[in-house]
Structure formats: structure tokens, C-alpha cells
Amino acid sequence: MIYRGSREDFGLHVRFFCGKEKGLDSLVNEIVRDFGLNAVKRFEVGNGIVVIVSESHVYCRRVDGLFRVDIYTCSRDFDEEVVQNGFSELDRKGYSIFNQEMFRRKKPDKEVGVAARISEDDYFAADLNLKSDFGKRFYNYFLGFGTKGFEEFAYEFKRGVPDSATRVFYSRKGIVVLHPWPEYSFASVDVEGRWLIAEINRRFNLMPREKVKYSV
Structure with a gap:
């Protein structure tokens, strides 16, 4: 797991690849459940799915025979411990998770923009x-x-x-x-x-x- 940032930065962004022959829709459902996300709407776009969650979104798509996943939310309930627990649940269900990256987004001040x-x-x-x-x-x-x-x-x-x-x-x-x-x-x-x-x-x-x- 590559981690960058601190809790003083903005929302938490998680990126990873996932492999399992279970289908994109099933993976999206598992991610929403295992990472404790409050999903309110989903859209099918191109070769992927965007799920609108409280405070931002999840984006899952097919890339070279694998699933590429981005999760970004500013929810205070979504922290590093929740992410690790989510990965553990996916692993327990037989998903292969690799190239995980987690970082805090930067909150710019007015001068930077x-x-x-x-x-x-x-x-x-x-x-x-x-x-x-x-x-x-x-x-x-x-x-x-x-x-x-x-x-x-x-x-x-x-x-x-x-x-x-x-x-x-x-x-x-x-x-x-x-x-x-x-x-x-x-x-x-x-x-x-x-x-x-x-x-x-x-x-x-x-x-x-x-x-x-x-x-x-």
C-alpha cells in the first residue's frame, strides 16, 4: 500500500486494481458495501460505472482485462482504517487486490486556487x-x-x-x-x-x- 498525505489534508482518495471473474456490477456492489459508502445514484458510462456517494463518487471500469477503481470522498467516516477493512473484506471474498494507493487530496487556499x-x-x-x-x-x-x-x-x-x-x-x-x-x-x-x-x-x-x- 502506497500512502501519501495526512489527516490535515482534504478528502481521502483510494486507487487500486482488482481482478475476479464476477462482473463489474457485482464488484461495485461489494465496494459500496465493504467500504461503508452511502450510494445515492449510479450511472453507466463507457466501459465503467460511476456511483455517486455522500461527499463525492466511486468510479469502476475495465482496463486491460482488470478492474480499475477510484474512490474519493470527504466523509469524515471514510478513513484509513475503513479502507484497510474494506480491502480485507474484498480479499476474504476472493478478489485479488493490487497496486493499492491511498492519498489525501490537497485543500487549496484562496491564493493558490x-x-x-x-x-x-x-x-x-x-x-x-x-x-x-x-x-x-x-x-x-x-x-x-x-x-x-x-x-x-x-x-x-x-x-x-x-x-x-x-x-x-x-x-x-x-x-x-x-x-x-x-x-x-x-x-x-x-x-x-x-x-x-x-x-x-x-x-x-x-x-x-x-x-x-x-x-x-
Whole structure:
């Protein structure tokens, strides 16, 4: 298990590969149950499933004959002990779990605006301070994907609170999951897809991609 970050950082993000001939839908159900996640909605997108959970999402998809899983949530109940217990349950059920990685997302201040993490496997994760001009511009860029030929799915968490919906944008170019916390002036965005990440780098002049890199 590779672990980065501390409890003083933002939400906890878990990444791993999983192998077992039981099907994607069954795996998603097991993950939601074994990691104690409060699932409220699921969407089938491309070769995977996005599950909207309290405080963010789970994304499971097929990659080279395996299942690639990302879990990200800011729930205080989702901590390192819960993750280890979840892995133990999956292992007990016969799932092969490997390449586990767990890290705390960075919570940017107003001066920084955006804390981005770019992985070498074409996965981009960022947390945004919406009180920052840069963070707000970043957020609005992704919010506009619904008018750029992407299929859009949405789940409204807090009725009556503007812009509180978690949105999933999907096309053959990749996938975007955008989750705002309007009452706290923060948002998170997760992106998978080489073309999309290259476009983000060009538009916002982020640092070159490395295996693990935080940049602003």
C-alpha cells in the first residue's frame, strides 16, 4: 500500500486494481458495501460505472482485462482504517487486490486556487477553491462540458442550493466527474483520458505530467 498525505489534508482518495471473474456490477456492489459508502445514484458510462456517494463518487471500469477503481470522498467516516477493512473484506471474498494507493487530496487556499494531481496513467484529480478567480475559472471550464458534445449525468444533493449537483460528463475522449460544495466554496474534479488531460495542461499551463505531481 502506497500512502501519501495526512489527516490535515482534504478528502481521502483510494486507487487500486482488482481482478475476479464476477462482473463489474457485482464488484461495485461489494465496494459500496465493504467500504461503508452511502450510494445515492449510479450511472453507466463507457466501459465503467460511476456511483455517486455522500461527499463525492466511486468510479469502476475495465482496463486491460482488470478492474480499475477510484474512490474519493470527504466523509469524515471514510478513513484509513475503513479502507484497510474494506480491502480485507474484498480479499476474504476472493478478489485479488493490487497496486493499492491511498492519498489525501490537497485543500487549496484562496491564493493558490487549484491543487492538481496528475498521474502517469492518464488520471487527473484537482480540488478547487471557488473564492479564487483561478479556481472559479477552472470550475466553470469543466461545467461547460455539457455543451461540448459530452453526455451529461447529474445528481442534485442539496435542493435549493445553487450549483450543488454532482455532474458526470462522458464522451469517447474521456470522463469528467465534477463535485461542488457550494456552502463551503470548494469543488473537486476528476478526469480520465489522455486527450482531456493534455487539453487541460495546455489551457491552464499546469506542470508537465509526472508519476505523481501536485501542481498549481
